Structures are given as C-alpha cells and as structure tokens.
Amino acid sequence: MFERRLRILLVFVGLGAAALVLRLAQLQLVHADYYRARASSSLILTPSQIPFVRGRILDRTGLVLVRDEACWDIAIDYEVLAVVSQDGSESGNDPRALHNLGSAAETTAEAESFLRLARRLKRAGRYPPETSDAGCVELLREELASTWAELARFSARLSPESVDELRERGAAIHGRIMHIRRAVAKRRGFDAPIAEEMETHTILGGLDADAQIDARVRFARFPWIHVRPSWHRRFSEDITPLTHVLGRIGRVTADDVREDPFGEDPFATYRANEWLGVSGVEWAAEATLRGRRGQITRDRDGHVIAAQSFPALDGDDVTLTIHAELQRRLYDLLGESVRMIPESAGGALVVLHVPSREVLALVSFPSYDANRFAEIHATLADDTERLPFWFRAVASRYPPGSTIKPLVCLAGLMNGRISTTSREHCSGRLFDDVADRWRCWQVDGTSIRKAHGDVDVVEALTGSCNVFMYRLGEALGVDSLCSAFDMAGIGRASGLGLREEVVGINPTPSWLMENKNARATPGTARLFAIGQGELAMTPVQVANLLSTYASGRFRPVSLIRNVTPTPEWTLPVTSAQWQAVRRGIYGVVNDPNGTAYKYARFDHPRWALCGKTGSATAHPWPTAYRIPFADENGESHEAIVRAGSQSSAMERFRRDHPAVTFDPGAVVVAARWPDTPSQHGEEHSHAWFGGFLQPRDSSGMVDWSRPAPIAFAVLVEFGGSGGRTSGPLARDVAATLVDVFGADLNVDAGGVAWGISREVDR
Amino acid sequence: MKRSAHQLTEPGWAIFGAVCVLVLIGLVCIYVTDTHYVRGHDGPANAGKQFLRVLLSFLAGYLILKVGYQSVARYAYPLFFVTLVLLVPLLFARILHTSFGGLTAPRNGAYRWLHFPGFPLQPSEVLKVAYVIALAWYLRYRQNYRTFAGLMVPFLISLLPIGMILLQPDLSTALIVVPILLTMLFSAGARARHLLIIVLLGVALLPLAWGQIRGYQRARVTAVLLQSPNLRRAVIERPERFRQIATKRQAIEWEAGAGFQLVHSKNAIGSGGFFGQGWGDGVYTQSTLLPDRHNDFVFSLIGHQWGFIGSLVTLVAFAVIVVSGLRIASATPDPFGRLLAVGIAAMIGIQSMVNVGMTVGMLPITGMTLPFVSYGGSSLLSHFVAAALLISVSQNRPYLLAGKPFEYARREKGHPVDTPGFGFDPPERSPALRGV
Numbered sequence A: 001m002f003e004r005r006l007r008i009l010l011v012f013v014g015l016g017a018a019a020l021v022l023r024l025a026q027l028q029l030v031h032a033d034y035y036r037a038r039a040s041s042s043l044i045l046t047p048s049q050i051p052f053v054r055g056r057i058l059d060r061t062g063l064v065l066v067r068d069e070a071c072w073d074i075a076i077d078y079e080v081l082a083v084v085s086q087d088g089s090e091s092g093n094d095p096r097a098l099h100n101l102g103s104a105a106e107t108t109a110e111a112e113s114f115l116r117l118a119r120r121l122k123r124a125g126r127y128p129p130e131t132s133d134a135g136c137v138e139l140l141r142e143e144l145a146s147t148w149a150e151l152a153r154f155s156a157r158l159s160p161e162s163v164d165e166l167r168e169r170g171a172a173i174h175g176r177i178m179h180i181r182r183a184v185a186k187r188r189g190f191d192a193p194i195a196e197e198m199e200t201h202t203i204l205g206g207l208d209a210d211a212q213i214d215a216r217v218r219f220a221r222f223p224w225i226h227v228r229p230s231w232h233r234r235f236s237e238d239i240t241p242l243t244h245v246l247g248r249i250g251r252v253t254a255d256d257v258r259e260d261p262f263g264e265d266p267f268a269t270y271r272a273n274e275w276l277g278v279s280g281v282e283w284a285a286e287a288t289l290r291g292r293r294g295q296i297t298r299d300r301d302g303h304v305i306a307a308q309s310f311p312a313l314d315g316d317d318v319t320l321t322i323h324a325e326l327q328r329r330l331y332d333l334l335g336e337s338v339r340m341i342p343e344s345a346g347g348a349l350v351v352l353h354v355p356s357r358e359v360l361a362l363v364s365f366p367s368y369d370a371n372r373f374a375e376i377h378a379t380l381a382d383d384t385e386r387l388p389f390w391f392r393a394v395a396s397r398y399p400p401g402s403t404i405k406p407l408v409c410l411a412g413l414m415n416g417r418i419s420t421t422s423r424e425h426c427s428g429r430l431f432d433d434v435a436d437r438w439r440c441w442q443v444d445g446t447s448i449r450k451a452h453g454d455v456d457v458v459e460a461l462t463g464s465c466n467v468f469m470y471r472l473g474e475a476l477g478v479d480s481l482c483s484a485f486d487m488a489g490i491g492r493a494s495g496l497g498l499r500e501e502v503v504g505i506n507p508t509p510s511w512l513m514e515n516k517n518a519r520a521t522p523g524t525a526r527l528f529a530i531g532q533g534e535l536a537m538t539p540v541q542v543a544n545l546l547s548t549y550a551s552g553r554f555r556p557v558s559l560i561r562n563v564t565p566t567p568e569w570t571l572p573v574t575s576a577q578w579q580a581v582r583r584g585i586y587g588v589v590n591d592p593n594g595t596a597y598k599y600a601r602f603d604h605p606r607w608a609l610c611g612k613t614g615s616a617t618a619h620p621w622p623t624a625y626r627i628p629f630a631d632e633n634g635e636s637h638e639a640i641v642r643a644g645s646q647s648s649a650m651e652r653f654r655r656d657h658p659a660v661t662f663d664p665g666a667v668v669v670a671a672r673w674p675d676t677p678s679q680h681g682e683e684h685s686h687a688w689f690g691g692f693l694q695p696r697d698s699s700g701m702v703d704w705s706r707p708a709p710i711a712f713a714v715l716v717e718f719g720g721s722g723g724r725t726s727g728p729l730a731r732d733v734a735a736t737l738v739d740v741f742g743a744d745l746n747v748d749a750g751g752v753a754w755g756i757s758r759e760v761d762r
Numbered sequence B: 001m002k003r004s005a006h007q008l009t010e011p012g013w014a015i016f017g018a019v020c021v022l023v024l025i026g027l028v029c030i031y032v033t034d035t036h037y038v039r040g041h042d043g044p045a046n047a048g049k050q051f052l053r054v055l056l057s058f059l060a061g062y063l064i065l066k067v068g069y070q071s072v073a074r075y076a077y078p079l080f081f082v083t084l085v086l087l088v089p090l091l092f093a094r095i096l097h098t099s100f101g102g103l104t105a106p107r108n109g110a111y112r113w114l115h116f117p118g119f120p121l122q123p124s125e126v127l128k129v130a131y132v133i134a135l136a137w138y139l140r141y142r143q144n145y146r147t148f149a150g151l152m153v154p155f156l157i158s159l160l161p162i163g164m165i166l167l168q169p170d171l172s173t174a175l176i177v178v179p180i181l182l183t184m185l186f187s188a189g190a191r192a193r194h195l196l197i198i199v200l201l202g203v204a205l206l207p208l209a210w211g212q213i214r215g216y217q218r219a220r221v222t223a224v225l226l227q228s229p230n231l232r233r234a235v236i237e238r239p240e241r242f243r244q245i246a247t248k249r250q251a252i253e254w255e256a257g258a259g260f261q262l263v264h265s266k267n268a269i270g271s272g273g274f275f276g277q278g279w280g281d282g283v284y285t286q287s288t289l290l291p292d293r294h295n296d297f298v299f300s301l302i303g304h305q306w307g308f309i310g311s312l313v314t315l316v317a318f319a320v321i322v323v324s325g326l327r328i329a330s331a332t333p334d335p336f337g338r339l340l341a342v343g344i345a346a347m348i349g350i351q352s353m354v355n356v357g358m359t360v361g362m363l364p365i366t367g368m369t370l371p372f373v374s375y376g377g378s379s380l381l382s383h384f385v386a387a388a389l390l391i392s393v394s395q396n397r398p399y400l401l402a403g404k405p406f407e408y409a410r411r412e413k414g415h416p417v418d419t420p421g422f423g424f425d426p427p428e429r430s431p432a433l434r435g436v
Helices: A002-030 A032-042 A078-086 A089-093 A108-123 A133-155 A163-188 A209-218 A240-246 A254-258 A280-284 A324-340 A370-382 A401-415 A457-462 A466-487 A509-516 A522-529 A539-551 A575-590 A646-656 A722-741 B010-032 B043-067 B069-074 B076-096 B123-139 B148-166 B171-187 B192-212 B215-225 B229-237 B248-252 B260-272 B298-331 B335-359 B377-395
Strands: A048-050 A064-077 A200-207 A225-235 A249-251 A275-277 A294-296 A347-353 A358-365 A424-426 A453-455 A607-617 A621-630 A636-642 A668-673 A685-695 A710-716 B114-116 B119-121
Touching (some): A002 A032, A002 B260, A002 B298, A002 B335, A064 A078, A064 A133, A064 A209, A078 A108, A078 A163, A078 A200, A108 A133, A133 A163, A133 A200, A163 A200, A163 A254, A200 A209, A200 A225, A225 A240, A240 A280, A240 A324, A240 A358, A240 A370, A275 A280, A324 A347, A324 A358, A324 A710, A324 A722, A347 A539, A401 A457, A401 A466, A401 A522, A401 A575, A401 A607, A401 A685, A457 A575, A466 A509, A466 A522, A539 A575, A539 A607, A539 A710, A575 A607, A575 A685, A621 A646, A636 A646, A685 A722, A710 A722, B010 B043, B043 B069, B069 B123, B069 B335, B069 B377, B076 B114, B119 B377, B123 B171, B123 B335, B123 B377, B148 B192, B171 B192, B171 B335, B260 B298, B260 B335, B298 B335, B335 B377
Antiparallel strands (some): A048 A294, A064 A200, A249 A275, A347 A358, A347 A710, A424 A453, A607 A685, A621 A668, A685 A710, B114 B119
C-alpha cells in the first residue's frame, strides 16, 4: 500500500512537472519572439519631454525686444510640497507647533502624509532605522521648517519673500495640480496620481550663475530641493515704452488646459508647469512663439535611445512692425506733454505706415518697466488715477470729436447732400432761439466771439465748424452717417489681434435700440456729426481713419510683419471730393483760420503736416470708493478703498477684511480723477490730433498726386482743446518721424541701435 | 546496515549531484545580478556570501550524515519547540509594533527575520524542516489517523505553526505546511476518503478566507487571473460585476501595478527562448527591472539566461531529488525514516513547483524561495539539512524483522475494522531501532 501511495504521489509530481514544462514550452518555445520583443522594450523608460525655447520678439529693424534667457530654478519635490501645503498655516508659522505631534489641531490626512513621507525617507536611509515613526515625523518637520526658512533667506538676494509667501506659492502649486488631477480623474473614471505629482516644481526662479552655485551649496543637505537649468523671459533694457505692446507671459491655468488650441499634439499641449502669453503680442503670437517640446527616451542604464528621441523645436521669432526707436522717442514726447498738464492722466500715440497700415508706433503713457514687474506690480495696481496697466492705445475708446468731421463731409459728398461748392451759413449757433445748445465750438458761453459765416466744405473743416456739421448730419440722418462710418472701419476690430483691444462703437440705429433703448433722432445725427454721443473709437482706429483720409482706402492695421495682407477697399469718393476734404485737413494746420495753425505748423521743405484736431467730452473716472461698515462691536466705520470700479473696490475690501460685512448699496465714489475742474471751459475734454504727412513738390507746394506715407493719432487725456494741447505734440511727432525715417520717410530704412544691442544669434 | 558519512548510496549520490547542480546554478545567477543600479556593485559580493553559506550548509549536512538521522529524530519535539519559540519575538513585534532594538525589524512590512548580528535568520524556513521531522516522529507508530477523529490531531497540531507564520504575515510558508501534512498523512496510509473530505472542506471555506486575507495578498491572487486581457477588459467595462475579482483601477493599472513582477518574470523567461540569452547577458540580467531576481525570482533569470534547456535542467534536478526521496522512502523499512523521506521530498517538490509556477504565471506570486538556488542563508541551510536527512535515511537502513510499516490492507467486505498488514509488528518492540 505504501508503495502504491508513493506511486500515486509520483503521478501527482509528474502531473505538476508536466504542467510546468508545458507552460515553459509555451513561453519559451511558442511565444519566444513575442516575449523577446517585450523584454527589449521593457528596458525603455517612459520618455521625458524636453522644454523648448520660446521665440523672440523683434522690432522692424531687427532689435531683440524680448527673448528667453538661460537661468536656473530652485525646484522642490511634489511630495514635500503636498505635505507642506496640507500643513495648516497655524502649525506652519508657530515654531512650537512643530513639536506637538498629534495635537488636536492637526488633521489626520496631514499627519498621515507626514508619516508616509517620513517612513519613505527612513527606508531610503535618511533617518536611522531604529528611530520610531513618530521620531522620524518630528525630524522631518524640523527639516521642512528649516528648508522653508533657508529658502526665504535665499530669496533675499532675488526678490525678498517671507516664509509665508513661499509656502503660499507652494500651496498654490499644490492646488493647481489637485485641480488638474480632479479633471483627469473625471475623465478616467477613477482617481489616481498624475504625472505632475512625480515631478519637481519651481519655487524660486531666475537664478544667475553665481546664485545657482550658492543655492547648490546651501540646499545640498535637502534631497527634495533641486537646482535645475531653466529659461526665463528677459526683456531688453529700457523696455518701458514697449511694455504694453509686448505683453506678459503667465503660468498655464486649468482654463488654458481646457481650451488648449494645441490639444491634438502631445508635444505642444499646455502642461501645468509651463508659461504662455497672457497679454500683448506674447498672447497674440502665441502660436508662433510657442515651440514644440522634444522627447528623450532612455533605457534603464541611462543610454539615450536615438530612435525614440528628438530635439525640441524652439518657437519662431516674431517681428513686429513697431520701430522701437520711434516708439521710445514718441513715448518721451507724449510723456512730456502729459506731465505739462496737471489733470492729464495719460495719453496714447499711434503711428501707421499708410500703404501697408503697419503700426510703426503704438504708445501708451504711462507705462512701466516689464523687467521689474514682480516688484512694482503692487504699487502700480494701486495707482487708480493714472492706470499704468491700461493699454490706452488699443484698450480705451473715446469719442473721436472733430477728427470725424472729414468723414461726415465725405458722407455728405458721397450721398450728394452737399457738393464741393455748396455753402452753409454759420452764425455761431444752430438755432437762433436756443442759446446754450448746438453752438459752434468757438462760442464761449452765450456771447458769440466769432462765427464762421458762409463756409464751404474746405472752410468748414479748416475752421472745424460745428453748425455746418450739425446741418449736414441732420440732413444725412443716422443711417447714412453710420454706413459711412462703417466704410471707414469704425466699429470693426482694428486688425491688431491683441486681446486687450476694445472695438470702437458704430452707433447704428439698431445698436442704439439694443444698447441704449433709444431711437435715432435728428439730434443724435447732429451729435454724431461732430464726433460725440455714443460714437467711440480707440486711438489706433483714429490713426487708421487718418490713413483712410490720406489714401482714400480702408485697410485693417497690422502689428506683426510677414502676415498675409489684410483685405482693403476703396471708398466710393471721387478725387475731386477727396481733394476738397484733404484741402480742408491741410488747412487746419496750414491755413491761418485753421484750428491748429497757431500750434502745429510744421515747416518742412518736403513734407506738409495735414491733420484734424478734436476735443472729446471726457468724464472724470472714479479712483476710490467709500465703504461704510460696522465692526464686531457694532460701531460704524468708513473705509476708503482705492479701486477703479465699485465691484473691484468691494472685492478688495472683502479680501482685506474677510470678517466684516457691509451693505453694497451704501458704497459710494469717494474720489475721482481729475479732482480739479477743467481750466479750459466748463467740461473736461480729451485732446485729439489726427494727422498725416503729405509730400511737397520742389516748389514747396503740396503735391496731392503722391501718396502720404505716414499717418498718426495723438490723444492726451483731459488735455482740453485739441489744437492747443495736441497740436504742438503733433508737430513734434512729425519732426521726430522725419528725424527717425530720414527726409524720404522710408520706414524700411535700417534704424539705429538705440539703447539695446542688436543680436543675430541667440 | 550503516554506512559512513561519505559512503553515499545510489539515490544519495543522485541527490548530492542534483543539489550541487542547483547550488551552482544559484551561485552563477547571483554572481551576475546586481541589486543596485551600479553595475558590478554587489553581485560578486553576494555570490561570495552565498558561497560561504553553501560551505557552511555542506558542513551542516555532513554533520547530519555523520550522526545519522535517528540521532536527530530523538530531538524532534525539542527542535520543533525551539523553532516555535523563535517565532514568538516576531509575533510580539508584529502585534506591538516594536523591533526589540532592531532584532525583529520588519522588511516590506513583514516580520519574518530575526536579525542576529552577522546571521539574520528566517525562523519559518527552519520551522518547515523541524515540522516535517516532528510530524514524522509523531506519526511513525500510530494508526489512529486511520480514523477521522484521529486524523484531526495532526491537523490541530499543525494549526499552531501555521497561525504563527500567518501572523508575520507569511501566507505562502503557512500554506505550504498543509500540502506537506496531507502528503505525509496520505503516504502513512490515512484514508483517502478522509483526506478528500478535509480538502473539500478547506475549498468550501476558501470564500471565507478570501475576505480575511490582506488586500495585497488578494491582489496577488487576482493578478494571476488578470493576465488575461479579456478579463481585464471585462473588468474595465463592467467593474460592478467583477467587484470580487478586481477594481477597475486594478485592471487598468495591472501591468504597472499588481501584475508588474509577473509581466516581467514572463518576459524574462519567454525571451530566453530555447537556448537563452547566455550567462550574464540579457535585459533582465543586466537591469534591475525584475525585483527579487536573485532570490524568489531566480528561476526567471535561469529561464532568461539558459532558456528552455536551463529551465528543464533545473526542473530535472528537482525531479531527481523528489524521485530519489520517494525511492529512499520506499527502500527503508524504518517507519520514521519513511515518513521523513516522504515529507522532505514533498517539501522540496512542492516548494520548487510553487516557486516555478509563480514565475511562469500559473500560481499567485508568494514570497517563496527556490530551494538550493535562491539567495538567502536560512532557506539554503534548512534545505541542505533536509537533503542530508534524506541521504541519511538511505544510508541507515535498520534490519527489521517486522514487515514494512504503513502497509494496510485495502478495506474489503467483511473487514469492519482496519487491521495492520501481514506481519505487522509494533515497532516499539523492534530491536533494530533500539540499536541505533
């Protein structure tokens, strides 16, 4: 029996062995090739992506305005970041709290995450194996506290930051990653760690060579701190005049990931650690500036697998149509003018190349130094009077004032309401029995200083006669006026493609009904005819309007070179009619009756300055709000909050005083800018000047047969009369243009390096 | 008949040869595998350490041959007791979460090692051998296990070591005790019917145990099932239906998660092909991709380096040990020697089959070493002692006047009770044994 049972056991052994041999044959003989392929591919590590260098932005002469510059970042492991971010601010700030492990204030999740990390570090040999878990956690807490303290000490040499600020930044990174993780979990159907949680994250950036060596030494004892090479965006020196145009880059947000235009391409999609353009050209030319990440695949021995590795494609350079030197000089000119007028907050100046409508200068004053944005940001944001962040040249619209009058005359000529010879009588007021309304601009109060008398189109434009325009506007009606405005591109996007841009308003009857619930009346038409009322244009649009006057064609403007030419169209105006209008514009500056004759006369043998002054009704804007509130004892107080709008004032107050409640209905404006009444009349007004340079022939006479190369628009906020304030500035602009582009006004002639060095290579 | 320690019998030489082959395979595998990323870091050093252990183990085996298995047998119960006592500090460490000053420091969350200075010991490995000796000693003259009630006693005795090892936790070692027990009872003549009932009972209780074992242990079992891409797809599509098997996440992350070791073990073995990648060559030899490839997964490395041929040689070596063990059992008239030989053959056979089975994806991955091959002192020493005991049984054949033990007649009609086979003589009276 024993023998038999042994034999039975032997059969079992044989069966088991046979099963194993069959299985081995299946693996090693039948499917050997499959497993061989899998074995060789299993050595390859998950490929990592190589960052690209963002493209540079150059001006039209090839000056590098902004570029990526090599630097070093201090990065911190995510798992440490996650632990610290869960660490409440109370226990983080209070050094005593570092030692009371297990106190009631701690959440269990936080304690767990500490414990996990401490155990991992203990396994890795950082802490002696005989240390208890609690002891390791305590050691870890002390080490993390000294990490943050050391980071804060180190940051003193960059931009000083406190431990709290750094911790807050860490918490923000943690929050952003958790946000993305939730989105990914929703898509996958279960929650799991995402790639970003295995990575390190920049906590301090932009270290130079010396700083990074110092950092490596200082942080060598913390294995979770890494100093790694990186890139940061560097503007050229003295970039202030161009700051608004260039714009800024910012961190990728969850919204950017959701609306990723590069979502199809795994090497171009936005990732949580990346930067992208958020304003200006950085935003507008994002697709060009942005490169494509490369890939590097290594096997476990660290050898690069060439077949699965490729370099990053750096972003392409973007060449602006802006002439940097011109921009700088005009910025200085505009700044001088604005500073001379105490109530003026700022201004804008736009220069266009008429044939191509390339923007040669796009100046907004005031501006700021983009290289120092981080340190001056808070101060600038507080300046609600001058609003330095406001890109006035494209982001603010003003009534165009008298600069619209040539277009109104063109509308009359096109529609046959007037002819080049028809005359109107101006007695200083439209209605003899209405003394205080519908007056001509030269009438001060009720006393008539000077009436224009009988005027034709040319004289009406030269003297900027309101009464002529009132009558013409009334005769045309809002419909005809607005269709003429439309032909000149009013109410259309200018073509810059900037996200800051505000499109002007062409107040058609349907627009009026929709937005103002108002009907188009003869009075509305009269107002539009002198560029007031709901009609609104940005400085860049006024400059383009002047280009249209100069060339007879409308065309959208462009800010970036080598883009497909935008479509253009010719206005249905005869040359005789153009002649009349242009003579009128010429007369404004060059005729003794002209509104800018005294201020803007530009004596140049080859170029005649033609232009149109304008004054746009301006309303002071709020700069601070008064918020009444009651404290916890019931005593009522008032807070003055600096803000440009009621909603931002309330938001700011809530942020600073989260515990206090207040009545939003009781919030009132506390201060406005300008805080003084106007010097030049009862109402504030913005001063416009739109002009172009017309060639003169050899005898000094204006040569209307040759095209005008350059047009521009000047706006001085709260500058008062257009002629008096913007006129001299326009003359200086014309002189600067001739100075910069030479007597031929050749905009493509090579400029002079000015303050920054020209670079060919990166 | 009693032979001197170096005069081996024919099956003795066979076992000796097979063990030498296995030890050699183990040493050359350990030599080329570095457990760190730096090449040449510790492979040769580990092989040197292992070689020292092999020498010590040979010495231990020689001593056992010298004294003979019967001398060891006298201390069967004290030996078993001592190994049980060795488990006690681990048990306390596990429950109290202390390490007794580093003595019982856990590895990967399991309390299996006693860290004696310069001599870390895994008591559960030693316990297996001591258990086989004690069980053989217990069963040698009895026949009460032929009744169902009597059969319960050895099972109850086995519960103590099983429970203590389970708590470490070390599911695999605990579970290997049960097949050894069944094999020994079966060969000792316990009724197949009874054993079958017990096995069926155990199978019926499995669902209960399924809820009791740890999550990672469950995942290891389901990881074998999840090898099938069809099952993985089914779990991903209808996770609620396959809740008991795996979560959707486990199915999706199988290759990088629970199935990682298995995937790479199969890759390693399969990519070996017929002749293998060669000694020291191949992806899995040179990279640290496959965890535990010098101890628990050393068979993957054998298959990887020497292919189907190498795998067969290894399996044949184990088969030689097992078959020789059974031949020795059949040849000896000593009841204790018989059971000891069967128990040791079962222990080595089962453990090697389970280990190879897990590396090829037929059985769940458990922390079980490949006898004689895997890196590690406790396993090596206990298996050497076991092999030496086996050889010793073949060398010391007592002259027995009595008939061969465990020869029970088949139950026939008219035989209401079990009767011993012809000429059964209670061995207490056997002069042969007394003379040893």
